[in-house]
Amino acid sequence: MHHHRTSRRTLLSATAAAVAAAAITTTPAIAAGEESTRRPARDRLKRLVSRMSLEEKVGQLFVTRVYGHSATEPDQVDIDLNLKETGVRTAAELVAKYHVGGIIYFTWAHNTRDPHQIAGLSNGIQRAGLAQDTPVPLLISTDQEHGIVARVGRPATLVPGAMALGAGGSHADARKAAQIAGAELAAMGIVQNYAPVADVNVNPANPVIGVRSFGSDPQAVAGMVAAQVKGYQGAGIAATSKHFPGHGDTKDDSHYSLPTIRHTAEQWEELDAPPFRAAIAAGIDSIMTAHIVVPALDPAEDPATLSKPILTGVLRERLGYDGVVVTDSLAMAGVRQKYGDDRVPVLALLAGCDQLLNPPDLPTAWNAVLKAVRDGEIGMARIEESVLRILLLKDKLGLFRSPYASLEEIDRTVGVRAHLAAADRIAEKTTTLLANEGRLLPLSRRAHKNVLVVGADPASPSGTTGPPTTVVAGALTGLGFTATALSTGITPTRAKIDEAVAAARGKDVVVVGTYNVSATSPQRTLVRELAATGVPVVTLAIRNPYDIAQLDGTGLRASVAAYSWTDVELRAAVRVIAGRARPGGKLPVPVQRADDPAKVLYPVGYGLTY
Known part of the structure; x- marks a missing residue:
């Protein structure tokens, strides 16, 4: 299996090959790339920086979104969106005008239809980068955490997400999952992944991290983070641990507000720092900041993204990190509350950031940084320090030598049988059995032939084949049961609850998919009334x-945790429920009593088996 970028030399077309050949023979940047064995990379890249104009240097600092499935021929709706946001029509024009150092892919920006299309988009972007006066390849990135956050879906392999892997407890599985994911991203030309999450989820009410974290134990999370860093980077892409200095203990979502973390400096060192220290020790290529206030680390109460005491004082100086620092999205409310969109990128650079991710208004941000340099607010040495870090990462990833993705590599790597089988094996070991009264599970095809599947059907992350109730019912039917699906929603109405109760009559068992049940959730009523029919409820x-x-107390007979509603995790949970696999997961977070949160109902490490 080919994991490294150096194997990705075959281009998508003869035209692409001709363009690349021209670039390699005529541009000093590419020619310099071939001298890496004779000349230290840092010196070579410093010379490249010295050839850049100020506009080109500033451009390297930005990683921005762009609409469209193609770098040169997007659909008209995407052309219109690009014109509205940045005054250009295409990704290629964006690179030519703003000299951006990176592009981030989003599903909603129509960047990620299928692997071959993604590779074509990546190659078009790279051709645009190499066609500049100072040719420089781009860092193409995305948020492919897996679990509930994934931008690239089927037919790519979707592996279990962080908390599921935390439940599995295997560093080898975490590393393997990241290696599979990294190899597939690299094949599509995506070379920087904003994963793994290094936040320690010590607050069950955390609305933004939750199952995106490996768990609540700092040392356990640290081990998982290090394993995934090695997996991703061993596959030839840059990993990104996030969200520094730690977003695990908050009840607010930084997409919509500015959370405050009240940990003392000592608590931060004990709870939040270990996973980031482990990532740095594992050689992490990039670290993402958090739009959170941590008064113990910066009394000025600026968001960490804009805090020099946190990014330079703690991350650079105390933790000794000298890699790339990337902001979390600058379009998020958490970083925009205190300062305007023209000040945020300037303050982020002064704080110690290198990459400015997804500004809400690229022209405003780009011009603001240019002005800050021309006015002397940001020194040229500060800009060149960040540009050099970014170029060193591009060089490490082989982008100056081999910037293009190949269809052959995609067909050898993306969604291949061995990867899918490994994802299934890993997922089975993450499914956690929390309750099993009267040994209801595993279900028997004789005693529990007719199954009703009801429950929440949240919007599906990339890579799912349908709503969770449909996927679960289909998987049960595939294992010899007769299963029917009824979506009752995250907040089931009285009519839906009555419909589910009526549908349960005559069934042998009911499986209820639950989703973030709160004290006032009608999901509790649904489970209670289904259990009252006398039909066993899982x-x-x-x-x-x-x-x-x-x-607790609703009358359910058995309870399983899957940690995500992606196909790979739901189907693994069904195999466990049906006895085709043993539950291997142990809780990576404590479950506290609803009526007395000071008491633990199920501790870390809890998990039944059979």
């Missing part, structure tokens, strides 16, 4: 494992 938590605390 609950399947398809996101946070804390649901069982709110469902």
Whole structure:
């Protein structure tokens, strides 16, 4: 299996090959790339920086979104969106005008239809980068955490997300999952992944991290983070641990507000720092900042993204990190509340950031940084320090030598049988059995032939084949049961609850998919009234494992945690429920009692088996 970028030399077309050949023979940047064995990379890249104009240097600092499935021929709707946001029509024009150092892919920006299309987009962007006066390849990135956050879906392999892997407890599995994911991203020309999450989820009410974290134990999270860093970077892409200095203990979502973390400096060192220290020790290529206030680390109460005491004082100086620092999205409310969109990128650079990710208004941000340099607010040495870090990463990833993706590599790597089988094996070891009264599970095809599947059907992350109730029912049917699906929603109405109760009559068992059940959620009523019919009820938590605390006393007979509603995790949970696999997961977070959160209902490490 080919994991490294140096194998990705075959281009998508003869035209692409001709363009690349021309670039390699005529541009000093590419020619310099071939001298890496004779000349230290840093010196070579410093000379490249010295040839850049100020506009080119500033451009290297930005990683921005762009609409469209093609770098040169997007659909008209995407052309219109690009014109509205940046005054250019295409990704290629964006690179030519702003000299951006990176592009981030989003599903909603129509960047990620299928692997061959993604590779074509990546190659078009790279051709645009190499066609500049100072040719420089781009860092193409995305958020492919897996689990509930994935931008690239089927037919790519979707592996279990962080908390599921935390439940599995295997560093080897975490590393393997990242290696598979990294190899597939690299094949499509995506070379920087904003994963793994290094936040320690010590707050069950955390609305933004939750199952995106490996768990609540700092040392356990640190081990998982290090394993995934090695997996991703061993596959030839840059990993990114996030969100520094730690977003795990908050009840607010930094997409919509500016959270404050009240940890003392000592608590930060004990709870939040270990995973980032482990990532740095593992050779992490990039670290993403958090739009959070941590008064113990910066009394000025600026968001960490804009805090020199946090990014330079703690991350650079105390932790000794000299890699690339990337902001979290600058379009998020958490970083925009205190300062305007023209000040945020300037303050981020002064704080110690290198890459400015997804500004809400690229022209405003780009011109603001240019002005700050021309006015002397940001020194040229500060800009060149960040540009050099970014170029060193591009060089490490082989982008100056081999910037293009190949269809052959995609067909050898993306969604291949061995990867899919490994994802299934890993997922089975993450499914966690929390309750099993009267040994209801595993279900028997004789005693429990007719199954009703009801529950929440949240919007599906990339890579799912349908709503969770449909996927679960289909998987049960595939294993010899007769299963029917009825979507009752995250907030089931009285009519839906009555419909589910009526549908349960005559069934042998009901499986209820639950989703972040709160104290006032009508999901509790649904489970209670289904259990009151006398038909055995199995609950399947398809996101946070804390649901069982709110469902205690409803009469459920068995409860399973899947940590996500992606196909790979739902189908693994079904194999466990049906006895085709043993539950291997142990809780990586404590489940506290709903009526008395000071008491633990199920501790870290809890998990039944059979």
